[in-house]
Amino acid sequence: MDDLLVFKSENENPSDQGLPWKILVVDDDEQVHKVTSLALSDIRILDRPLHFIHAYSAAEARSMLEQESDIAVILLDVVMEYDNSGLELAKTIRTEMQLDAPRIILRTGQPGYAPELEVIQNYDINDYRMKSELTRTRLITALTTAVRSYQQVHKIKRGEVGMRTIIEATNHIFNTRDHEYYSADIIKYTAKLLNINSPHGLVVIEMRSLGNGGNYRHMYVSGATGKYSQSLNASINDIPQAAVKEEIEHCIDQQSTLFSPNSVAVFFENDGKRGCLFLDTSGPIDQVARSLIEVFAVSIGVGFNNINLITQLNQYAYFDQLSRLPNRTQFLLEVNRLGSEHSNYMLGVLDIDNFSAVNNALGHKNGDLLIQAIADRLANSLPGDLLIARIGGDTFGLLGPADMMNPDDLLRPFDRPFVIKNTPFPIGATLGLAPVEPMHAQSFSVLKNADMAMKMAKHTTGISFMYYSEDMARAAEQRLEITKDLHPALARNEFEVYYQPQVDLTTNKLTGVESLVRWIKSDGTIIRPDHFIPVAESTGVIIDIGKQVFRKSCRQAREWREKGMLNFKIAINVSVRQFSDPDFVPSLKQILREEEVESSYFELEITESTLMNEVESTIKLLEELNDVGFAISIDDFGTGYSSLNYLLRLPIQRLKVDRSFVMNVEHDEKARTISGLIVSMANNLGIMTIAEGIETEGQLEFIRNLGCKDAQGFYYSKPVNCTEFEKWYKEFKKQGEKHEG
Secondary structure (H helix, E strand, O other), X not given: OOOOOOOOOOOOOOOOOOOOEEEEEEOOOHHHHXXXXXXXXXXXXXXXXXXXXXXXXXXXXXXXXXXXXXEEEEEEEOOOOOOOHHHHHHHHHHHHOOOOOOEEEEEEOOHHHOOOHHHHHHOOEEEEEEHHHOOHHHHHHHHHHHHHHHHHHHHHHHHHHHHHHHHHHHHHHOOOOOHHHHHHHHHHHHHHHOOOOOOOEEEEEEEEEEEOOEEEEEEEEEEEXXXXXXXXXXXXXXXXXXXXXXXXXXXXXXXXXXXXXXXXXXXXXXXXXXXXXXXXXXOOOOHHHHHHHHHHHHHHHHXXXXXXXXXXXXXXXXXXXXXXXXXXXXXHHHHHHHHHHOOOEEEXXXXXXOHHHHHHHHOHHHHHHHHHHHHHHHHHHOOOOOEEEEEEOOEEEEEEEHHHOOHHHHHHHHOOOEEEOOEEEOOOEEEEEEEEOOOXXXXXXXXXXXXXXXXXXXXXXXXXXXXXXXXXXXHHHHHHHHHHHHHHHHHOOOEEEEEEEEEEOOOOOEEEEEEEEEEEOOOOOEEOHXXXXXXXXXHOOHHHHHHHHHHHHHHHHHHHHHOOOOOOEEEEEEOHHHHOOOOHXXXXXXXXXXXXXXXXXXXXXXXXXXXXXXXXXXXXHHHHHHHHOOEEEEEEEOOOOOOHHHHHHOOOOEEEEOHHHHOOOOOOHHHHHHHHHHHHHHHHHOOEEEEEOOOOHHHHHHHHHHOOOEEEOOOOOOOEOHHHHHHHHHHHHHHHHHHHO
């Protein structure tokens, strides 16, 4: 009869055709296990056999569930070790072990232990049966229903897991920056979707190009794993497996994903490129997996398009487009990487001297050509093991082993002029060096240290490079203190004006004085000008300091005029920030009116590099100053890059030969030649000259013999306050009168 359990002989083997459904039988009665196995041994559900797993207690069942995967149905006895151990196990399965897919059929031989409806609902119990009523037919029916339910739940779960895998894969591959790594990743994640642990796969990219009237196609292997690894980076024609090659070509030509009994060929595409991911499988792919792969194929195509875009963006993000060198961002990343991997590395910051003046003189297009020429020479002249980057407008970063970072070698590319449009330009550079501490990813700090050393070298006469030291860090702290004290110092009137005489080299008479600012704090501490002036310039406080210096100079001029001793001009230094200040000329006029002195007593000294900015507006501003009555002198002449044509257009009255030339005229032929050229040119143009930094008789005689009109320096007097200057002036005048007598 159908409703009787049928026992089969124990030597009758169950069918092993197809992948079996795993059925976990949990009961403390061994006879129940035997009856169940024998009754269902020849049953196939959904054309698949059954495989029984036996547990004789709740604890043993839990262990089985932890070891076995894909258990479809649990036939669970309610009463085992204790009255409700089966119900407790059901709770553990659903809540603690988080196993939602297996279907649970409760069985009990004791009617009094039937579970409440709430328990059936809360623990997702698929069915509940009394053992006495569970005939073979009813058992088969219950089991078939449970297996169908499991199949649907399993599909949903696989879809959820698959979608999580796709999300994980998409996030990962969208952050991949390299074609080869990208290809390997999409093979890995496609295999994960199909539960393949050791994938054998290929990624082939189709490239099309136009040329000589034809449309050419080339397909190459961008990714390969497992038995196909030897085909990486090869042409598709070199793949030894002809059937695989044919399948891939068919996938790309049909522009669709192909599912075969033992493989899958996934089609993906992006702008101008198409590709195929081929993967061996252990058998046919079910509908759930097919749907997941179709979804992932979209992500693969988008991600591959992003790879091409990212490659372009990386060029912008990590490489300087003008010099084609790594940029600051890439340089700092490499400092971190190499600094953590190697010891005894050195970082250099190399800054082009006076580049802004050169750029303005040559024009920005030629300035760009100069940057390219410098980058090319550095790349071709320095050792290949050194990393060279453009980390600023006129600044290059250098990184390499300390023994390869010799300053003389790094600066040697600047020994020869750079030729721009057939014109040679002598360009100098200043270098700062700092050690990269091993095992510390502090690239910004190291760069800051090297930059600090470079700037210190720039402010030190005759020095082209410096190594970072802790003293520099202390100097930086001092700069911070100076920055904090500048405004209070202005309010406390701590800035005083000192005067240094300028003497006519022919008559030996005083022709002028230069006003020089000095900071003497209320406690008597003297802050050196080369310490506070650069800080004041960078913070903009120099504008207010400049106004105060000019006002005090005007008052002094009025006092000397009243004493009858003002038969000379007073030279006032003008900084870059002052010169570019829109209120510069109006403020000068206002101070002259308020202090009741004439502009004709004053000469404004403006550095050559300052005058090189915005040529036309500079000329207009100088003409306006001339109209007010100021004489104009170019300070530090010879250190900039002004052309003769530009010089002829400037409304100037005097050139000051820079001290860097004057100090070396006794022993440096180059300094003598440059000084002579400057004086000769100025005399031919009808422009007066003055040499600064005269300290010795030999320097004085050389400058005088050149035909330079005036001189200034310690040879005559150091800068002194007004009281000391008046004493010097009386003595100097007395000596002159005695000489004349």
